[in-house]
Amino acid sequence: MGRVDGKVALVTGAASGLGEAIARKLHSEGAKVVVADIDADRGRQVADDIGEGAAFVTLDVSSDDSWAEAISATQDVFGELTVLVTSAGISMPTPIDDMDLDLWQKHIDINLKGSMLGCKNALPAMKASGKPSSIVFISSTQASSPMSNHVAYAASKAGVLGMAKAIGKYCAEQGDPIRVNAIQPGAIHTPMLESYLAAMPDREEALAFFGSAHPMNRVGQPDEVAKAVLFLASDDSSFTTGAAVPVDGGLLA
Ligand SMILES: NC(=O)c1ccc[n+]([C@@H]2O[C@H](COP(=O)([O-])OP(=O)(O)OC[C@H]3O[C@@H](n4cnc5c(N)ncnc54)[C@H](O)[C@@H]3O)[C@@H](O)[C@H]2O)c1
Structure with missing residues (x-):
């Protein structure tokens, strides 16, 4: 029996890197998986390669409308949504003394607003499923211990950590069986x-x-992050919410 049998997961940024590894891991442990990415060619390839029980949707995480369509497509294809993993992200140097405001905004729109919009659109679908559900944000060690020239990235990822705590507490206070956590990966290949x-x-x-x-x-290797996401997505982590879990070879210690 798989650790996420019966779950329906949407993973953003799943055309590449961590998102792809997470989508493959959840599927290998029994979940139906929606591979969601702005890169349709690679995303479709990943979903096809995973095979039955996987589907691709085009998603621009910075667009509220795009999110609504992706969640609705997930419900159409697999009947419900019970796991959301937000791995879509960008990372570019943005030193404070030479701040490129377009680049600043892009980090905020994709990394921070993208995660918030995902949560906002996923919560009604998770409530409608009536099942225990889990949201996992991919933050970064840079939220807590940033590189000095990664100002926009650090700000966006610290925001994601704050959201995991606030929304995790909110769902618990509402009595909804929805948990919200964040992973803080170190440098991953x-x-x-x-x-x-x-x-x-x-x-x-x-x-x-x-x-x-x-x-x-x-x-680290992508699979090492995927294993931690698997724990948070599964009911094994039933008493864990609002947490920030480092997968960082001890960096934050
Ligand atoms: N690799 C690392 O060392 C590391 C460390 C800490 C945190 N992270 C975080 O992990 C996540 C995944 O990173 P990765 O290393 O796999 O990167 P990656 O570049 O391999 O993959 C990122 C994916 O996000 C997608 N994407 C970008 N903009 C998008 C948008 N607007 N809408 C939908 N999809 C979009 C890309 O198409 C790509 O498939 C990111 O949030 C990143 O910040 C990575």
Whole structure:
């Protein structure tokens, strides 16, 4: 028996990196999975590769209308929604003394507003399911211990942590069986990290540099984050809400 048998999960950013690993993990443990991403080609490929029990929807997380359509499509295809994972995100350097306001806004719109809109649109669907449900935000260690030139990213991810706490408490106070938590990954080996490595003069040195920020002296793998999401998505975490769970090789310690 799978750990999320009978659940219906929508995973954003599931065309790549962490989102893809999370979608695959939830499906392998029994969930029906909606692969949601703005990148339709790669998203469709991932859903096709997962096979039966997976479907793709195009989603721009920064648009309220796009969210409404994606949630409605999930209900049409799989009957309900009981798990939401918000992994869609962007990360670019934004030093304070040279702040690019468009880039600032993009981080806020995708990373922060995107997670809020997902939650706002998913909650009525989860209530309608009448089943225990779980929302998992992908925040970052940078919400608590940021790199000095990642101002917009750190702000957006710290906002996500605050939302997990506020909305987790709200659902509990309402008596709804919906839990809301956040994961704080350290540096994880995904295409996002690869884009940073590619911009540095020596890729291997750069990888070692990112790894050395963690007491375990390595970067993490997407599957290590997916396993923590699996716990929060499953009923195994039935008394956990409003929590921020580091998956960071000890970085935040
Ligand atoms: N990789 C890391 O080291 C790391 C560490 C901490 C947190 N995170 C967070 O984990 C999440 C996933 O990161 P990743 O490393 O897998 O990155 P990634 O670049 O591999 O994947 C991000 C995905 O988000 C999608 N996306 C971007 N904008 C979107 C939008 N407006 N609507 C819908 N989808 C959109 C992209 O198409 C892509 O498929 C992000 O929120 C990131 O901030 C990553």
